[in-house]
Amino acid sequence: MRKKRKIQLFNSSPNPFSCKEKGKTKSSLFLKRGTEGELEIELCRTLINFVKGAKSKQMTWVIRLLINLVILYVFVCLFTYFIQRRLLYYPDADAPNEAFIKAAGLAFWPYTSDSFRGYISTDDDESKTGMVIIFHGNAGSAWNRRYYMRMLESLGYRVLLAEYPGYGGRSGKLCEKDFVQDAKETIRLVHKLYGEPIYLIGSSLGCGVSAGAAADKSIPIDGMVLITPWDTLPKLAQTIYWFLPAQRLTRDKYDNIRNLAGFQGRIAVAVAENDEVIPKQHGLNLYKSLSNKKKLWTFEGAKHNTWNEQVGIDWWQQVMDFLEKKDKKKS
Numbered sequence: 039m040r041k042k043r044k045i046q047l048f049n050s051s052p053n054p055f056s057c058k059e060k061g062k063t064k065s066s067l068f069l070k071r072g073t074e075g076e077l078e079i080e081l082c083r084t085l086i087n088f089v090k091g092a093k094s095k096q097m098t099w100v101i102r103l104l105i106n107l108v109i110l111y112v113f114v115c116l117f118t119y120f121i122q123r124r125l126l127y128y129p130d131a132d133a134p135n136e137a138f139i140k141a142a143g144l145a146f147w148p149y150t151s152d153s154f155r156g157y158i159s160t161d162d163d164e165s166k167t168g169m170v171i172i173f174h175g176n177a178g179s180a181w182n183r184r185y186y187m188r189m190l191e192s193l194g195y196r197v198l199l200a201e202y203p204g205y206g207g208r209s210g211k212l213c214e215k216d217f218v219q220d221a222k223e224t225i226r227l228v229h230k231l232y233g234e235p236i237y238l239i240g241s242s243l244g245c246g247v248s249a250g251a252a253a254d255k256s257i258p259i260d261g262m263v264l265i266t267p268w269d270t271l272p273k274l275a276q277t278i279y280w281f282l283p284a285q286r287l288t289r290d291k292y293d294n295i296r297n298l299a300g301f302q303g304r305i306a307v308a309v310a311e312n313d314e315v316i317p318k319q320h321g322l323n324l325y326k327s328l329s330n331k332k333k334l335w336t337f338e339g340a341k342h343n344t345w346n347e348q349v350g351i352d353w354w355q356q357v358m359d360f361l362e363k364k365d366k367k368k369s
Contacts, residue, residue, distance in 0.1 A: 115282060122289060123213065126243075128176055143159060156198050171236065173200050186239065203216045213289075240265065249267075253296075261305065262303065269294060271290060273320065295324060298328060307321060
């Protein structure tokens with residue numbers, strides 16, 4: 039009879055895997071099999087089980103990592119959704135005192151600092167014809183946009199630097215609904231006090247406010263200038279925050295394409311070639327969507343906040359001539 043072989047798999051000091059045979063404790067682990075083929079099969083099974091266990095642990099680790107990443111991504115999306123207006127609006131919330139405003143050559147309009155809507159020049163007089171209302175960008179305050187006054191008043195226009203709710207000491211909520219409603223009230227009051235024509239100039243965020251007001255056909259607006267505009271805020275947000283579902287998360291829409299679809303007045307559009315805040319393609323998309331009388335200017339080499347370094351009185355004259363339809367007379 040063929041003797042069964044005793045194969046020693048481990049040769050080490052006593053360990054928890056030792057076994058007893060014929061009442062004796064073995065210091066090594068033995069595996070008895072009838073043939074070497076059976077042993078090889080058993081070893082293969084052991085190896086397969088070991089690999090399966092390793093793969094199972096690895097897959098568990100990968101799944102846990104993916105779950106944690108998904109949770110983190112959802113948290114970032116929710117966090118962005120709730121703080122997005124802090125990313126959009128950067129107001130100078132402090133109200134300037136009257137002495138400072140007077141020294142800057144401005145006056146609160148239409149009333150005192152307790153109930154003002156913007157600033158007008160202290161040199162205002164009845165000889166000026168036509169009102170230009172400025173809706174500024176998302177940062178700072180209206181009073182530090184006096185460069186518009188220097189240019190446009192020299193062309194014979196009255197200029198109002200409109201202030202937003204929540205900016206410059208004014209009460210109100212930082213949101214599209216309140217901004218547009220406040221703008222419409224300001225335009226109506228300007229029309230009541232000064233009559234027509236009324237032109238709007240929006241810069242960056244101000245383009246969205248101007249377009250939002252123009253969507254109401256009862257608001258008297260003869261023409262507007264849109265400087266560094268976007269097409270819609272959700273599309274711009276998606277360009278900037280490409281790693282998030284920004285279009286779905288955006289609360290304030292500022293859909294300039296839709297809001298200007300029914301506007302009948304003339305629109306001048308100006309984009310900055312190297313705009314790092316609102317890529318010029320968004321402004322060009324808006325321009326292409328306009329079906330009314332329009333004209334486009336591109337500030338070559340300019341960035342979002344440097345376009346005004348390239349323009350002088352001649353450029354403003356061209357723009358206002360276009361809005362007043364004087365370009366037809368000159369051609």
